[in-house]
Amino acid sequence: MAKVISVTNQKGGVGKTTTTINLGAGLAVLEKKTLVIDADPQANATSGLGHDPKNIKTSIYECIMDDIDPTHIVLETTTPNLDLIPAHIDLVGAEIEMINMPNREKMLKKVIEKIRHLYDYIIIDCSPSLGLVTVNALTASDSVIIPVQCEYFALEGLGKLLNTIKIVQSRLNPSLDIEGILLTMYDSRLNLANQVVDEVKTHFQQMVFKTIINRNTRLSEAPSFGQTIIMHDVSSTGAINYLNLAREILQKHLAIQKAGDNNQIPAAHDNE
Numbered sequence: 001m002a003k004v005i006s007v008t009n010q011k012g013g014v015g016k017t018t019t020t021i022n023l024g025a026g027l028a029v030l031e032k033k034t035l036v037i038d039a040d041p042q043a044n045a046t047s048g049l050g051h052d053p054k055n056i057k058t059s060i061y062e063c064i065m066d067d068i069d070p071t072h073i074v075l076e077t078t079t080p081n082l083d084l085i086p087a088h089i090d091l092v093g094a095e096i097e098m099i100n101m102p103n104r105e106k107m108l109k110k111v112i113e114k115i116r117h118l119y120d121y122i123i124i125d126c127s128p129s130l131g132l133v134t135v136n137a138l139t140a141s142d143s144v145i146i147p148v149q150c151e152y153f154a155l156e157g158l159g160k161l162l163n164t165i166k167i168v169q170s171r172l173n174p175s176l177d178i179e180g181i182l183l184t185m186y187d188s189r190l191n192l193a194n195q196v197v198d199e200v201k202t203h204f205q206q207m208v209f210k211t212i213i214n215r216n217t218r219l220s221e222a223p224s225f226g227q228t229i230i231m232h233d234v235s236s237t238g239a240i241n242y243l244n245l246a247r248e249i250l251q252k253h254l255a256i257q258k259a260g261d262n263n264q265i266p267a268a269h270d271n272e
Contacts, residue, residue: 002035002119003253004112005179006141008126008134011157014147015184015213017044019245020125022219022238023145025228026246028081032120035074038087039108039137040127046086049077050226053088061090063111064136065097070115079228083119095132104132105172109140130164138168143179148200150186150193150212155200179249184213211245214238 007020020036028034037060038045043053062068063085075084098104112122124137138144144165148154169176181204187193201208213219219238222229229238 002116002122003143004116004122004124004141006124006126006134006137006144007147008137008144008161009147009157010128010130010134010161011149012128014149015182016128016147017048017125018219018223019145019147019182019184019213019242020045020123021048021223022229022242023245023249024082024121024123025079025230026242027121027123027250028079029230029243030246030250031081032250033081033118034121034123035083035085035115035119036077037085037112037122037124039091039124039133040087041089041091042127043087043089043091044223045125046084046088047226048223049075049079049082049084049228051075051084051086053086056086056088059086059088059090060108060111061088061094064094064107070111071118074115077228078226078231082228091127091133098132098136105135105139108133108136112140130161135164135168135172138165138176139172141173141176143177145179145182147182147184147213148196149184150190150196152192152196154196155203178207180209181207182209182211182213182245185215186212187215209245209248211241211248213241213245216241 007016009016024034024036036045039060046053058068058073063070070085073085075086077084098107126134126137183197214237216236216238218233218236219229222232225232229236233239
């Protein structure tokens with residue numbers, strides 16, 4: 001049964017889609033069957049994984065609104081073990097169309113439940129907003145990754161996002177966890193970038209991933225080739241960063257699983 005992770009931040013340009021597709025690729029390369037769901041009307045994850053949104057006839061929109069079976073629209077990517085459920089611009093209309101629907105916050109969850117058993121990980125690329133589609137993604141997820149760029153105003157709006165997550169936890173999805181805050185676009189030569197790293201780690205401590213994503217030209221150009229960074233240039237800094245992030249997440253989940261297994265082992269009793 002897949003672990004479902006949303007990648008979200010209502011600020012644009014923080015490396016959200018880059019993180020979605022390349023974390024997905026990292027998990028896939030580490031032999032985890034992974035699915036990326038593009039839940040952003042801009043469809044950048046779709047194009048970044050090698051599919052032209054203009055040619056997409058059936059997308060996550062039809063799964064949500066028309067109850068299309070998601071297994072029928074899954075697309076393969078050039079990265080082995082990595083699949084895609086694409087998006088197109090019609091998803092913009094879902095925000096309005098879902099308003100009067102019963103259980104409107106759980107529409108995406110219903111879609112994911114139909115396909116969850118086929119994967120180890122499902123990564124959802126959310127739109128840069130806190131609208132109804134993003135709330136659907138959070139309601140359907142086990143955890144959320146929050147990318148934060150190492151630039152001025154890095155923490156702007158983060159409080160609002162965390163408040164939205166708390167609301168989802170209290171009303172819709174009590175089991176939702178924060179997987180971690182991911183520092184992106186880091187340039188060690190810049191004093192500001194180092195200040196942001198220190199500030200985020202001071203504020204959020206254990207919530208911050210140890211892995212930091214560096215600014216990297218190869219990482220920026222990979223989507224223009226419709227490739228993940230691992231397929232584009234596996235030796236690049238960006239590829240190494242995202243493989244390290246995937247390993248960090250897998251190690252964390254393995255540790256949690258082992259702790260859970262240990263708690264289920266009955267205590268030994270001496271024979272009297």
